[in-house]
Amino acid sequence: MKNLKLKTKIITLAVLILTVFTGFILIYVLPKANGLIEDKTVQKLEQLVDLPLSEIQREYDLFLNGAISEADAKQNALEVIKSFRYEEVEYFWVNDLEGIMLMHPIKPELDSTDVLGIQDPDGKYLFQEMVDVAKANGEGNVHYQWPKPGSEAPQPKISFVKVFEPWGWVVGSGVYVDDLQAIKLGLLRDVMIALAAIVVFSIIIMIFIILPLNKNLKKITEETSKYAELDFSEQMSLLSKDELGGISASFEKVRSELIMMVTNLKSISKQLDHSAQEISVSSGELEEASESTSLSVTDISAVIEETSASMHQVNQTIDEARDAIEVVASKASDGALNASSVSDRAVKLKNDAELSEKDAIGIYDEVKEKLEIAIKRAEEVDKINEFLEGILRISSQTQLLALNASIEAARAGEAGRGFAVVAGEISKLADESTNMVGGIKVTVDYIKDTVGNLVEDATSILTFVEERVLKDYKKLIEIGDQYNVDANAFNDIMLELSAISEELSSSMTTIATSVSEVFKATEQEAEQIDRIQAMTITVAENASKVNSSTEENHAIVKELNEMIAKFKV
Secondary structure (H helix, E strand, O other): OOOOOHHHHHHHHHHHHHHHHHHHHHHHHHHHHHHHHHHHHHHHHHHHHHHHHHHHHHHHHHHHOOOOHHHHHHOOOOOOOHHHEEOEOOOOOEEOOOOOOOOOOOOOHHHOOOOOOOOOOOEHHHHHHHHHHHHHOOEEEEEEEEEEEOOOOOEEEEEEEEEOOOOOEEEEEEEEEEHHHHHHHHHHHHHHHHHHHHHHHHHHHHHHHHHHHHHHHHHHHHHHHHHHEOOOOOOOOOOOOOHOOOOOHHHHHHHHHHHHHHHHHHHHHHHHHHHHEEEEEEHHHHHHOOOHHHHHHHHHHHHHHHHHOOOOOOOHHHHHHHHEEEEEEEHHHHHHHHHHHHHHOOOHHHHHHHHHHHHHHHHHHHHHHHHHHHHHHOOOHHHHHHHHHHHHHHHHHHHHHHHHHHHHHHHHHHHHHHHHHHHOOOOOOHHHOOOOOOHHHHHHHHHHHHHHHHHHHHHHHHHHHHHHHHHHHHHHHHHHHHHHHHHHHHHHHHHHHHHHHHHHHHHHHHHHHHHHHHHHHHHHHHHHHHHHHHHHHHHHHHHHHHHHHHHHHHHHHHHHHHHHHHOOO
């Protein structure tokens, strides 16, 4: 829908409106109108049936008043109703609630007959239904088929019946459905004529209003489409006084303003281009001067940095020398203290060595004496062996005696049995003594060998102490004397070196102070040079930025000129 032309949209909208309107009339209005026609017809029948009922009521009132008899009143009423007509051919009939036809103006042969059994072509007992409706509701509508006047062919008909209760009469009248259809067709014909008139009127409106409107819109579209190509050279040609003319005038005003803006932009662009070129030249010269100044400052800064580095190195060397001198002085002082300590330790070593030598000699003599006594006592072990030999001899003799006692006890028989037991026990005791003596002898031999080894080891120790230890103590005393002499000489040297180091450290401190002052002055100069260099670099950078901005502006101006050149004015 968005891609359709305005003309197509308008025609489509008109056709859609007509279609909806026609459908509304055919689907809703006509059925509604047909229903209303049928309802109005029934209402009309109700009103028409009231006419004969009013005549019957009049005759009935005369009867009640005694003016006439009831039979005359009924006869008069039927005669009058029989002559009633409307729409030239329509009539009224009267039957009672028992189904007896009292009066039918079109079919008089039905008068005074029972009509309850009469059926229409559809099999409906029409008079029976009329009587039922009258009895149930007092009035109502009945649909059935009945011949028209002058015709024998049944036609669809709608009748309205109403009861007059005092006499039990049912008065009715009806209209034929084909008459209603004729009315409906007439209504449909009128509606279609009206729709045709609306369509013709819509076409006229489209020809004289919508098509010119679409033509003007198309003209505005064609002229404004050139604006998309930046072509503003032609004026808007639509000069009407309606809304489209106002739109065209607005576009013309916009076109004039754009032409003025493009002209002004061209002038401003030329001025910007000229200014950009001048700024570019000036910024280039400023950048070159800044670079030259920066190089000079860089050279000066390099010299100052080298001087500063040299001064820093000298100062560092002085600090290192001063630290080394302080270390030497400290070491010399420590050496003097250590030398004094060594001298003291040497004296103490000598004294301790002399005391140790004296103690060692005393211990040597004492151990030697005790060792000789122990060796003599160890020789007593040999006597134990002699005692053991004696015990073995006694044990052998005891065993022999026990054997003889056993023999004698055996000879004595029963009397010597107790003596035999004692002899056996003595023999066992002798065996155990022999075994024990054997064990003791083995132990004594082991002790004897151990004592022999101990004597040899003790003799070796005494020999070592006499030949080595006592001599080493004497050498240690001599070394202590020599250490004492060397420590005193080293102490003198360290004290002299410490004094020289203190004097040298004082001189280095003075030199370091002077170098530090020179170094501080050099650093201040270097800071000044650095600030100058930073300012020069800033100037150069700003000049470069100005130059870059100028080049960007020049490019923008060039692009602007290219954009302006696209406009046709």
